[in-house]
Amino acid sequence: MIPIPSDAVIVGAGPAGLFQVFQLGLQEIHAHVIDSLPHAGGQCSTLYPDKPIYDIPALPVCTGRELTTRLLAQIKPFKPTFHLDQEVIQVEKLANGHFEVTTSAGQIFLTRTLFIAGGVGSFQARELQVEGIAQFRGTQLHYGVHDTAAQQLVIVGGEAAALDFAITQCEKNVTTSITLLHRRDHFQAPPATLDRITQLRLTQRLQMVVGQITGFAQSRDRLTALRITAPQGDTQQLPLDTLHAFLGLSPKLGPIAQWGLNLDKKQVQVDTEKFQTNIPGIFAVGDINTYPGKKRLITCAFHEATLAAFACATHIHADLAAPLQYTTTSKKLQRLLGLT
Ligand SMILES: Cc1cc2nc3c(=O)[nH]c(=O)nc-3n(C[C@H](O)[C@H](O)[C@H](O)COP(=O)(O)OP(=O)(O)OC[C@H]3O[C@@H](n4cnc5c(N)ncnc54)[C@H](O)[C@@H]3O)c2cc1C
Numbered sequence: 635m636i637p638i639p640s641d642a643v644i645v646g647a648g649p650a651g652l653f654q655v656f657q658l659g660l661q662e663i664h665a666h667v668i669d670s671l672p673h674a675g676g677q678c679s680t681l682y683p684d685k686p687i688y689d690i691p692a693l694p695v696c697t698g699r700e701l702t703t704r705l706l707a708q709i710k711p712f713k714p715t716f717h718l719d720q721e722v723i724q725v726e727k728l729a730n731g732h733f734e735v736t737t738s739a740g741q742i743f744l745t746r747t748l749f750i751a752g753g754v755g756s757f758q759a760r761e762l763q764v765e766g767i768a769q770f771r772g773t774q775l776h777y778g779v780h781d782t783a784a785q786q787l788v789i790v791g792g793e794a795a796a797l798d799f800a801i802t803q804c805e806k807n808v809t810t811s812i813t814l815l816h817r818r819d820h821f822q823a824p825p826a827t828l829d830r831i832t833q834l835r836l837t838q839r840l841q842m843v844v845g846q847i848t849g850f851a852q853s854r855d856r857l858t859a860l861r862i863t864a865p866q867g868d869t870q871q872l873p874l875d876t877l878h879a880f881l882g883l884s885p886k887l888g889p890i891a892q893w894g895l896n897l898d899k900k901q902v903q904v905d906t907e908k909f910q911t912n913i914p915g916i917f918a919v920g921d922i923n924t925y926p927g928k929k930r931l932i933t934c935a936f937h938e939a940t941l942a943a944f945a946c947a948t949h950i951h952a953d954l955a956a957p958l959q960y961t962t963t964s965k966k967l968q969r970l971l972g973l974t
Contacts, residue, residue, distance in 0.1 A: 902918040
């Protein structure tokens with residue numbers, strides 16, 4: 635693959651990474667955004683897509699998914715280039731002060747600045763521990779929220795993400811049979827979610843099976859049924875065409891720890907003027923960074939991204955301070971936003 639030259643590469647397409655695109659755009663800096671997930675939104679779209687957020691300035695309420703959609707709309711004028719489904723595995727500083735960034739897909743970026751917006755690390759779904767079942771991943775077995783055209787759907791998990799997905803699928807009313815499978819008949823979710831699940835079970839729109847997957851049946855290369863073992867030890871066959879598992883995500887700081895950055899308890903240390911790391915030209919914003927008083931909140935990430943973008947402009951333009959302009963009145967910013 636041909637290396638991609640760039641002024642800015644952002645590792646992570648969560649809210650911090652997305653707003654970083656916006657702030658860099660106002661500084662006339664185009665960004666490439668890389669995420670190990672197949673979609674943007676980070677924790678918001680992965681851990682709580684349908685839950686309300688109440689503390690985004692000027693947005694009294696929005697869900698994780700909605701916030702992601704709005705951020706993507708806001709950064710559209712700056713035409714960021716997304717490289718999804720690939721993890722940044724290596725960062726090396728070059729003799730000219732630029733950085734060589736390599737992803738798990740083999741793509742190399744040669745960039746003048748790097749923004750680490752890696753949140754709590756790259757998300758890895760906890761996998762089902764059932765021998766051989768991994769062969770169906772991506773076809774009939776999915777981890778987390780994923781569009782589905784299933785007719786016989788089994789959803790595994792006992793937390794809010796599994797329950798929210800079950801509710802959404804029941805309400806879409808296109809799947810013939812939906813079964814929620816959990817090792818016990820007890821769930822961890824907000825009361826409103828639990829109430830809705832109870833209603834759906836009472837109307838038999840949603841079936842419940844208590845037990846664990848201990849095997850499966852297949853016909854040629856198709857998964858056709860799960861063997862479920864109940865807590866008392868008896869087994870049953872559960873037919874299905876699609877399996878969605880919500881066993882949680884384990885964020886792994888992963889390769890970020892190897893890039894020569896000063897860390898404090900797996901967080902990247904930054905200053906609070908530029909949100910720059912110990913390596914000039916590498917910034918860190920959002921949940922991944924740490925500094926005195928750090929709060930892991932989206933609104934704090936937005937502030938960090940704003941100051942980091944100003945610092946990036948100064949870094950790229952040989953220490954010329956980037957002037958402060960208002961989007962309300964600046965013709966230049968309005969042109970960049972595609973308004974004039
Ligand atoms: C259930 C829940 C509810 C919450 N509610 C609120 C709330 O109401 N208000 C609020 O302010 N905050 C809330 N938060 C916290 C908020 O979601 C986080 O502060 C926010 O998501 C941090 O954004 P981020 O972009 O820094 O990181 P993330 O959202 O974690 O995104 C980081 C992205 O970087 C990617 N990544 C990491 N390493 C790599 C790599 N090496 N290569 C490629 N990609 C990589 C990850 O895959 C991920 O997509 C909540 C969190 C949870 C779990």
